[in-house]
Amino acid sequence: xxxxxxxxxxxxxxxxxxxxxxxxxxxxxxxxxxxxxxxxxxxxxxxxxxxxxxxxxxxxxxxxxxxxxxxxxxxxxxxxxxxxxxxxxxxxxxxxxxxxxxxxxxxxxxxxxxxxxxxxxxxxxxxxxxxxxxxxxxxxxxxxxxxxxxxxxxxxxxxxxxxxxxxxxxxxxxxxxxxxxxxxxxxxxxxxxxxxxxxxxxxxxxxxxxxxxxxxxxxxxxxxxxxxxxxxxxxxxxxxxxxxxxxxxxxxxxxxxxxxxxxxxxxxxxxxxxxxxxxxxxxxxxxxxxxxxxxxxxxxxxxxxxxxxxxxxxxxxxxxxxxxxxxxxxxxxxxxxxxxxxxxxxxxxxxxxxxxxxxxxxxxxxxxxxxxxxxxxxxxxxxxxxxxxxxxxxxxxxxxxxxxxxxxxxxxxxxxxxxxxxxx
Amino acid sequence: xxxxxxxxxxxxxxxxxxxxxxxxxxxxxxxxxxxxxxxxxxxxxxxxxxxxxxxxxxxxxxxxxxxxxxxxxxxxxxxxxxxxxxxxxxxxxxxxxxxxxxxxxxxxxxxxxxxxxxxxxxxxxxxxxxxxxxxxxxxxxxxxxxxxxxxxxxxxxxxxxx
Numbered sequence: 001x002x003x004x005x006x007x008x009x010x011x012x013x014x015x016x017x018x019x020x021x022x023x024x025x026x027x028x029x030x031x032x033x034x035x036x037x038x039x040x041x042x043x044x045x046x047x048x049x050x051x052x053x054x055x056x057x058x059x060x061x062x063x064x065x066x067x068x069x070x071x072x073x074x075x076x077x078x079x080x081x082x083x084x085x086x087x088x089x090x091x092x093x094x095x096x097x098x099x100x101x102x103x104x105x106x107x108x109x110x111x112x113x114x115x116x117x118x119x120x121x122x123x124x125x126x127x128x129x130x131x132x133x134x135x136x137x138x139x140x141x142x143x144x145x146x147x148x149x150x151x152x153x154x155x156x157x158x159x160x161x162x163x164x165x166x167x168x169x170x171x172x173x174x175x176x177x178x179x180x181x182x183x184x185x186x187x188x189x190x191x192x193x194x195x196x197x198x199x200x201x202x203x204x205x206x207x208x209x210x211x212x213x214x215x216x217x218x219x220x221x222x223x224x225x226x227x228x229x230x231x232x233x234x235x236x237x238x239x240x241x242x243x244x245x246x247x248x249x250x251x252x253x254x255x256x257x258x259x260x261x262x263x264x265x266x267x268x269x270x271x272x273x274x275x276x277x278x279x280x281x282x283x284x285x286x287x288x289x290x291x292x293x294x295x296x297x298x299x300x301x302x303x304x305x306x307x308x309x310x311x312x313x314x315x316x317x318x319x320x321x322x323x324x325x326x327x328x329x330x331x332x333x334x335x336x337x338x339x340x341x342x343x344x345x346x347x348x349x350x351x352x353x354x355x356x357x358x359x360x361x362x363x364x365x366x367x368x369x370x371x372x373x374x375x376x377x378x379x380x381x382x383x384x385x386x387x388x389x390x391x392x393x394x395x396x397x398x399x400x401x402x403x404x405x406x407x408x409x410x411x412x413x414x415x416x417x418x419x420x421x422x423x424x
Numbered sequence: 425x426x427x428x429x430x431x432x433x434x435x436x437x438x439x440x441x442x443x444x445x446x447x448x449x450x451x452x453x454x455x456x457x458x459x460x461x462x463x464x465x466x467x468x469x470x471x472x473x474x475x476x477x478x479x480x481x482x483x484x485x486x487x488x489x490x491x492x493x494x495x496x497x498x499x500x501x502x503x504x505x506x507x508x509x510x511x512x513x514x515x516x517x518x519x520x521x522x523x524x525x526x527x528x529x530x531x532x533x534x535x536x537x538x539x540x541x542x543x544x545x546x547x548x549x550x551x552x553x554x555x556x557x558x559x560x561x562x563x564x565x566x567x568x569x570x571x572x573x574x575x576x577x578x579x580x581x582x583x584x585x586x
Contacts (some may be wrong), residue, residue: 071508
């Protein structure tokens with residue numbers, strides 16, 4: 001029977017010749033991850049299973065990235081609890097501050113997440129790894145704990161939706177972020193609820209790995225169970241020298257069945273901004289131009305990769321951040337940070353008057369490092385603009401890609417990059 | 425039996441329990457801030473046995489299990505919604521917080537109504553308006569999970585029998 005890439009990976013890990021949507025399966029896990037917010041609860045629940053050791057210390061990643069560097073005593077205690085568990089269990093994939101990065105930037109970079117993998121993570125943006133052609137989905141701490149104890153998880157095989165992006169003539173500055181925001185604007189924040197979101201077409205093939213990570217990262221913002229892009233030669237090139245073990249490449253059969261297929265022309269997709277308080281409230285940047293901002297955040301698991309920083313630097317080079325605005329830049333990992341330094345991007349940011357931080361999830365979830373006061377507005381390259389997401393419940397978050405964010409930081413209001421650098 | 429607290433569509437886990445409280449995970453602490461950014465009076469006013477009634481896509485966003493933990497520890501006996509976001513749905517079942525999917529009940533319950541819930545059968549009764557509703561039944565596997573008292577006892581049982 002023809003299957004989608006998602007169905008094939010699930011069948012492979014369930015030890016079944018085939019699976020169909022709706023089927024309940026138990027699947028073997030290649031990786032189980034948690035962070036300093038979800039990890040402590042998972043560790044607490046793990047202790048209740050009556051097993052001494054995690055199923056495989058080489059298939060667990062514990063990433064202290066949310067409230068780190070520790071923002072206060074309570075978060076230091078949470079980080080400590082996870083650190084002690086990692087040491088006691090001899091967890092292979094654990095990093096301390098100074099080596100750690102934002103989990104969904106770090107694990108692919110370190111070659112821990114690979115095509116064909118079956119991954120669960122106690123973080124909703126675990127779906128990011130689908131960009132490598134893996135099945136990866138977010139779960140809660142108790143599911144994570146069960147995964148740690150047994151190396152397995154239960155899953156309902158999702159129906160798949162296919163989103164085909166045609167063409168490679170992107171409008172200037174348009175990135176993967178604009179494609180995914182545009183799509184969420186079309187289908188809504190529950191438009192892919194419980195479903196697999198498969199991205200395909202020459203538009204997707206044309207995207208850098210960074211753009212693909214951004215798209216799969218935000219599958220959860222449409223309610224998706226996973227986002228997925230079949231691995232190709234770009235994926236292989238990205239994994240060259242990174243992959244820590246052999247991997248298996250899957251692809252959808254041409255006759256695979258989809259609950260829905262939607263097609264888009266990339267040339268028709270303009271730069272996007274999502275207005276408060278849902279990622280589905282998207283408009284073109286022109287329609288939102290002129291909204292005054294107090295803060296711009298560039299970074300996060302959605303847009304904290306070197307390609308994102310290069311775009312921001314291209315716009316900020318030789319320019320200044322608006323005097324009434326704070327611009328905060330968060331490289332996703334130490335490696336990205338160093339690369340940005342080598343390329344002179346950090347100089348550009350500092351010269352412009354932006355703050356550059358060590359990698360952390362920090363402001364994206366309203367944790368620390370850039371919290372908004374009552375009534376303040378921020379434009380961020382992050383993934384959520386819910387009520388209170390970045391601070392006070394009466395603050396506002398707008399979402400965009402790095403080009404619009406950098407241009408808006410210069411002008412102090414939401415702006416098309418063409419307004420800053422010209423439309424050449 | 426308890427009072428209904430009604431909320432709209434797409435209630436995300438950030439408003440159920442804002443990230444500024446995620447530096448701790450004790451259920452009682454989380455309960456003290458439950459629903460804070462949607463209704464600042466909720467945590468003070470909620471009583472044991474009360475019911476949360478939400479629209480579509482309840483619990484969307486972050487995978488934080490702190491959200492169903494906060495609701496459960498606040499004394500809420502069940503959440504009734506038109507539909508649930510996937511991770512929240514799993515988390516609630518895993519920790520033993522009853523959730524019922526029933527658009528008709530959501531339409532037929534107003535804030536402050538007295539509501540009675542039978543989580544196993546899925547029967548929802550609005551005592552104030554003298555109406556009753558039947559929620560979507562759970563698949564067999566999930567009924568077993570619920571009967572075991574959540575994922576931890578369920579997996580413990582399986583590990584013991586292995």
